[in-house]
Amino acid sequence: MNIAVLGSGQVGQTIGSKLVQLGHDVMMGSREEANPKAVVWAKEEKHNAVFGTFANAAAFGEIIFVCTLGSVTLDALYLAGAANLKGKILIDTTNPLDYSDEKHWKLTVCNTDSLGEQIQRAFPEAMVVKTLNTLYCTVMVDPEKLVETTDVFVSGNSATAKASVIKILHDWFHWKRIIDLGDITTSRAVEMYALLWRSLRLAKSSHSFNIKVVSH
Numbered sequence: 269m270n271i272a273v274l275g276s277g278q279v280g281q282t283i284g285s286k287l288v289q290l291g292h293d294v295m296m297g298s299r300e301e302a303n304p305k306a307v308v309w310a311k312e313e314k315h316n317a318v319f320g321t322f323a324n325a326a327a328f329g330e331i332i333f334v335c336t337l338g339s340v341t342l343d344a345l346y347l348a349g350a351a352n353l354k355g356k357i358l359i360d361t362t363n364p365l366d367y368s369d370e371k372h373w374k375l376t377v378c379n380t381d382s383l384g385e386q387i388q389r390a391f392p393e394a395m396v397v398k399t400l401n402t403l404y405c406t407v408m409v410d411p412e413k414l415v416e417t418t419d420v421f422v423s424g425n426s427a428t429a430k431a432s433v434i435k436i437l438h439d440w441f442h443w444k445r446i447i448d449l450g451d452i453t454t455s456r457a458v459e460m461y462a463l464l465w466r467s468l469r470l471a472k473s474s475h476s477f478n479i480k481v482v483s484h
């Protein structure tokens with residue numbers, strides 16, 4: 269399958285590499301056509317990995333992973349172009365974080381709105397599914413590296429898009445526990461979790477963890 273990964277950071281590279289390993293053709297999108305990180309990533313992958321602008325990648329992908337800096341994700345998607353996103357599933361891994369105070373991260377949107385909702389409103393003809401944003405990137409694509417089976421969440425308005433994403437999470441990344449939280453407004457909760465994730469990361473001195481939901 270042709271897949272777009274919008275973003276040349278850690279998440280884009282980790283997801284992009286996993287998709288290439290699975291045999292997909294991946295185009296990494298950036299603001300520049302030849303972003304140095306994307307060029308190095310494609311070279312290291314050797315096969316099935318190419319790079320281009322956000323618009324080139326979005327046009328190429330049958331499915332689009334959104335892996336851009338949260339505070340500017342809408343800008344990146346406007347560069348990708350509504351016509352290139354139309355009718356496609358957008359797997360939104362972003363968190364709307366403001367890192368200006370290194371000690372106390374803030375959210376650029378929260379409580380009554382979320383980045384997932386903003387993306388869905390801005391691109392109503394795309395099907396946004398928020399997922400994986402509650403995890404460090406290496407855990408996103410390899411949950412089995414954790415010592416227990418843990419949970420990942422999906423949020424989105426389209427039941428068929430969520431079913432496709434659940435299948436991707438299960439079949440490609442081996443997620444066994446996937447909780448459908450509901451429509452895209454449930455992105456608010458998983459985005460606000462980013463602050464707890466940050467506290468846990470500092471408390472545990474590790475990125476490699478996740479939460480597990482248990483009932484009695």
Ligand SMILES: NC(=O)c1ccc[n+]([C@@H]2O[C@H](COP(=O)([O-])OP(=O)(O)OC[C@H]3O[C@@H](n4cnc5c(N)ncnc54)[C@H](OP(=O)(O)O)[C@@H]3O)[C@@H](O)[C@H]2O)c1
Binds near residue numbers: 277279337
């Ligand atoms: N790091 C993790 O493990 C992790 C875990 C969970 C969720 N997340 C979320 O995943 C997303 C990606 O995180 P990351 O650490 O991989 O990378 P990042 O540094 O947050 O984002 C890098 C991407 O953002 C793009 N970007 C930066 N400024 C831009 C602007 N002004 N306009 C348009 N695009 C711009 C960059 O474009 P260029 O390619 O052109 O430079 C690059 O592709 C974030 O929303 C983050 O909160 C990250």
